[in-house]
Amino acid sequence: MSPSSSVDCQWPLDNKSSATLILPDVRKLGYAEYGAPTGEPILFQHGFPGSRVEGAGLHDVASKVGARIIAIDRPGYGWSSPHKNGSLLSRAQDVEALAKHLRLEKYGVLGISGGGPYALACARSLPADKLRAVSIVCGLGSPDMGYWGMSWMNWMGWTFVQRMFPGFCRWWFGREPSARLDLSQEERMKRIHQAFEKDKAKMNPKDVAMFGNKNFMWMHLRGGEEVYGQGTDGLSDDFRLLNSDFGFKIEDIRKDLPVQLWHGKLDTFVPLQHAEKVAARLGKNAHLRVSNDTHASI
Numbered sequence: 001m002s003p004s005s006s007v008d009c010q011w012p013l014d015n016k017s018s019a020t021l022i023l024p025d026v027r028k029l030g031y032a033e034y035g036a037p038t039g040e041p042i043l044f045q046h047g048f049p050g051s052r053v054e055g056a057g058l059h060d061v062a063s064k065v066g067a068r069i070i071a072i073d074r075p076g077y078g079w080s081s082p083h084k085n086g087s088l089l090s091r092a093q094d095v096e097a098l099a100k101h102l103r104l105e106k107y108g109v110l111g112i113s114g115g116g117p118y119a120l121a122c123a124r125s126l127p128a129d130k131l132r133a134v135s136i137v138c139g140l141g142s143p144d145m146g147y148w149g150m151s152w153m154n155w156m157g158w159t160f161v162q163r164m165f166p167g168f169c170r171w172w173f174g175r176e177p178s179a180r181l182d183l184s185q186e187e188r189m190k191r192i193h194q195a196f197e198k199d200k201a202k203m204n205p206k207d208v209a210m211f212g213n214k215n216f217m218w219m220h221l222r223g224g225e226e227v228y229g230q231g232t233d234g235l236s237d238d239f240r241l242l243n244s245d246f247g248f249k250i251e252d253i254r255k256d257l258p259v260q261l262w263h264g265k266l267d268t269f270v271p272l273q274h275a276e277k278v279a280a281r282l283g284k285n286a287h288l289r290v291s292n293d294t295h296a297s298i
Contacts, residue, residue: 008214008218009214009215009218009219009222010060010215011056011057011059011060011215011218011219012034012056012059013053013056013218013219013222015032017032017033017034018030018031018032018052018079019031019032020079020080021097021098021101023094023097024097027075027080027081027083028079028080028081029072029073029079029080029081029094029097029098030051030052030072030073030077030078030079030080031052031070031071031072031073031079031098032052032053032055032056032070032071033055033068033069033070033071034055034056034058034059034062034068034069034071035058035059035061035062035063035067035068035069036062036063036065036066036067036068037068038068039062039065039066039067039068040066040067040068040107040108041068041070041099041102041104041106041107041108042062042067042068042069042070042107042108042109042110043070043072043095043098043099043107043108043109043110043122044058044069044070044071044072044110044112044115045072045074045095045109045110045111045112045115045116045118045119045122046071046072046073046074046077046112046114046115047112047113047114047115048113048114048115048140048235048238048239048242049077049114049173049227049234049235049238050074050077050112050113050114050115050223050227051071051073051077051078051223051226051227052071052072052073052078052079052226053071053078053219053222053223053226054071054112054219054223055069055070055071056071056219057215057216057219069110070098070102070107072094072095072098073226074091074118074234074238075091075094075234075237076230076233076234076235076237076238077226077227077230077234077235077238078226078227078229079226080234082230082233082234082237083237084233084237086237086241087241087247088117088118088120088121088241088246088247088248089121089124089125089247089248091118091121091241092118092121092122092124092125092126093125095109095118095122095126096122096125096126096127099126099130104130105130106129106130106131106132107130107131107132108131108132108133108134108135109122109123109126109131109133109134109135110134110135110136110137111134111135111136111137111139112136112137112138112139113137113138113139113140113269113270113295114140114238114242115136115139116136116137116138116139116140116141116270116274116278117139117140117141117142117241117242117246119134119135119136119139120134120136120139120246120250120253120278121246121247121248122134123253123254123257123259124248124250124252124253125248128254128256128257131257132257132258133257133258133259133260134257134258134259134260135259135260135261135262136259136260136261136262136275136278137261137262137263137298138262138263138264138267138269138270138275138295138298139261139263139270139274139275139278140242140270140274141270141273141274141275141277141278142245142246142250143158143243143244143245144245145273145274145277145278146273147159147271148271148273149267149268149271149272149273149274150268150269150270150271151268151269154268154269157169158243162239162240162243163243166236166239166240169236169239170232170233170235170236173232173235174228174232176224177191177192177194177195177224178192178220178221178223178224178227178228179224179227179228179232180224181224181225181228181229185221188221188224189217189221192217192220192221193217196211196212196217200212204266204294204297206266206293206294206296206297207294207295207296207297209297210294210296210297211296249281250278250281250282251281251282251283253282253285254285255283255284255285256285257285258285258287259282259285259286259287260286260287260289261275261278261279261286261287261288261289262288262289262291262298263275263276263288263289263290263291263298264290264291264292264293264294264295264297264298265290265291265292265293266292266293266294266297267293267294267295267298268294268295269295270295272290275288275290276288
């Protein structure tokens with residue numbers, strides 16, 4: 001879908017607020033801004049797989065509450081260059097470079113789902129006088145926490161398949177309707193609708209309401225262009241980092257940094273036990289809220 005395409009979505013899915021930063025190692029870092037342009041800055045860490053356009057879903061509410069959402073493409077996604085030798089902490093350095101470029105005096109970090117570990121890396125390494133708060137919504141924990149509580153398919157992927165058969169993972173994700181960039185926008189949307197209709201009988205009603213939402217479907221379609229625009233290597237690198245040792249201890253995150261965690265007890269993509277263990281390792285600065293939600297509905 002080209003940025004000029006007409007879409008039936010209330011969220012701004014074009015590239016009008018998107019830009020790139022050239023990092024010190026000459027890589028490009030893509031980002032987009034949503035919400036209130038002069039509001040409190042929040043550095044948004046998208047899910048897995050994902051891109052900066054996920055931040056568009058927060059545009060309306062961020063505008064109302066005075067938040068400036070700065071959503072960042074991780075390497076290999078969207079407008080960001082690949083970075084095969086990176087780590088969670090090097091991704092946090094990219095976030096810090098963008099904050100300096102935008103001359104942010106203080107900011108928060110928000111991580112969603114697969115963005116949770118990257119939010120924790122930011123909490124571990126970003127300057128204490130700049131980073132004032134971190135929030136994590138349905139965030140993934142570290143591999144040593146185990147993957148029980150996930151659906152069977154997700155459990156297999158995170159426990160065995162990514163580590164043993166990364167090529168199969170690239171193929172599996174590449175067959176998804178949103179990944180089929182060889183097809184027209186209309187055909188991709190048709191296939192997204194067909195997949196939803198096929199699977200909705202097995203879904204939690206809360207997921208049906210979310211995945212069947214018109215705005216969500218358009219974001220899913222648009223996001224596929226950013227996720228798969230450079231192929232599947234970025235996704236594969238992201239999967240590997242999320243499924244490897246973090247390179248730091250969650251326990252070592254500074255204790256004066258407030259960390260808010262939200263998680264649904266019905267989540268079978270990222271189980272509640274991950275949020276509980278992250279909160280336990282963070283200690284007294286963590287505040288976990290649990291609701292009767294799924295991974296999508298929260």
